[in-house]
Amino acid sequence: MESKKKPQVGVVGIPFSLGQVTDYGDLNLEAVADDKPWNKVKNPRSVGLANKKVAEMVAKITKNRQIALTLGGDHSVAIGSIYGHAQSCPNLVVVWVDAHADLNTPLSSPSGNIHGMPLSFVIKEMKKYTTALPGFEWVQPCLSAKDLVFIGLRDVDEAERAFINELGIQCYSMQEVDKYGIQNVMERALRTIDPNGVRPIHLSFDVDALDPAYAPATGTPVHGGLTRREAYYIAEEIAGTGRLSCLDTVEVNPLLSTDEGRQVTINSTVDVVSHFFGKRREGNVSDGYRVP
Numbered sequence: 001m002e003s004k005k006k007p008q009v010g011v012v013g014i015p016f017s018l019g020q021v022t023d024y025g026d027l028n029l030e031a032v033a034d035d036k037p038w039n040k041v042k043n044p045r046s047v048g049l050a051n052k053k054v055a056e057m058v059a060k061i062t063k064n065r066q067i068a069l070t071l072g073g074d075h076s077v078a079i080g081s082i083y084g085h086a087q088s089c090p091n092l093v094v095v096w097v098d099a100h101a102d103l104n105t106p107l108s109s110p111s112g113n114i115h116g117m118p119l120s121f122v123i124k125e126m127k128k129y130t131t132a133l134p135g136f137e138w139v140q141p142c143l144s145a146k147d148l149v150f151i152g153l154r155d156v157d158e159a160e161r162a163f164i165n166e167l168g169i170q171c172y173s174m175q176e177v178d179k180y181g182i183q184n185v186m187e188r189a190l191r192t193i194d195p196n197g198v199r200p201i202h203l204s205f206d207v208d209a210l211d212p213a214y215a216p217a218t219g220t221p222v223h224g225g226l227t228r229r230e231a232y233y234i235a236e237e238i239a240g241t242g243r244l245s246c247l248d249t250v251e252v253n254p255l256l257s258t259d260e261g262r263q264v265t266i267n268s269t270v271d272v273v274s275h276f277f278g279k280r281r282e283g284n285v286s287d288g289y290r291v292p
Ligand SMILES: N[C@@H](CC/C=C/[B-](O)(O)O)C(=O)O
Pocket: 074, 075, 076, 098, 099, 100, 101, 102, 104, 109, 110, 111, 112, 113, 115, 116, 117, 155, 157, 206, 208, 219, 220, 251
């Protein structure tokens, strides 16, 4: 999905293949003519229309009881993927793995980039702090703040921190990852949002959650991020629940790095995603395999 939420174009999907997947293809996302900024929010109608298409596709896939893998594109795509997912799984929980909270509203955003705002469109308790945006008339908030957890934060705007405090959103920044370790963070995170271990999981993975050493080709890299090992651990724990229902993988931007940086980023991303889909560092044995 071509990125329309910020001047840098080129945030594209990642070419890779996985076992038994149904490739639903690229969404045909055309820009809306005369898409004037709203305040400083760029391309609202184009991003809104694109997300409406994402929502319809994710709703269709998850209604088929398939895991919807949404390859961004930038993180604004999570507006459509979470809304669409909630149409078939209204009791979903969201695990947001990111250096950023992406909780700005069109009024609080310092940049006007919608990739910094997706959660403000879908969290019910954010309604009183935000405003309607042309192109997003179709979105209804569908997620309760108590059903969301952040992991990996290290670049949070003041308004976002105030919203997190106000809404009491569970948050494991890199400080907590360092303090408790990723094993403890995952245990606490899942126990709090899904104590009975029964709810469908929407995992929204922004590759800038990884340390830039592992994912340099991204729009907003921030030092001091997750190692690949920590990301594998998150992925293996989520896969181990058997309740992953939707995975967003966003913000790979091949245009923003050297050839080597691009390859490093794609390798890290493909590897982490394959762990979300069951690859384990201890090794895997496929069904029907018999020792020789
Ligand atoms: N908070 C900043 C940065 C947003 C970063 C978005 B990302 O997490 O999707 O990369 C903003 O609102 O502009």
